Amino acid sequence: MPPGIRAQRALATRRRMVAAAYELFCANGYLGTSMAAIAAEAGVAVQTLYYTFHTKAELLGEAIGAAVVGFELWVKPPPEPIEITDLLTWNAWWPDFDAAPDSRTALLVYITNGISILERMGPLVAAMHGGAGDPDAEAVVQIAEQRRIATYREIVERIACKPGGLRDGITEAEATDILVVLFSAEVFHSMARGRGWSRDHCARFFVETLTSLLLGPGLADGG
Structure with a gap:
């Protein structure tokens, strides 16, 4: 063969x-x-x-x-050690995000595509946390969470460097924390499974909420 x-x-x-x-x-x-x-x-x-x-x-x-x-x-x-920027290039949406002309477009690209990640990860979250008591599984979950936070930090840094940037008064660290807490598989799973929201409803929530919290008023309103 x-x-x-x-x-x-x-x-x-x-x-x-x-x-x-x-x-x-x-x-x-x-x-x-x-x-x-x-x-x-x-x-x-x-x-x-x-x-x-x-x-x-x-x-x-x-x-x-x-x-x-x-x-x-x-x-x-991927081989270890791995840079988060290298991991991000594995995603099909990365070129569109990287080439986005302003912060609003970049955030929209990320949220629109990130919804699919949250949708796949939502059902797996309980299994990940259910590995408590297995040291090897706990280590895997910890690494996954560290990478998620590092990914969000990189996303925020790149959005902040684009025209429009972040809204006045918010630091990149604060913006990262907001993204980590709100744009999570747990929140998506709670809305989709717990409250019966459709995928589109969840997407609208994330877009409206995160653009309002992270971007300037003009960009948040589409201006």
């Missing part, structure tokens, strides 16, 4: 295993999901699962990564 075809099949199998883990983690929680169950769901031998990921915690890390960038784009974890 040609190396290229072998690599494509291996990648397809990896994505299938990661997707199976994601679905079972979301449905049954981290502690309630076994490697044997994931292997059965993915249609592979459990030995293949262990050979590829070594531990369930590593598989959780890849499920988180794939939920962020998209399962169809997931390849494998």
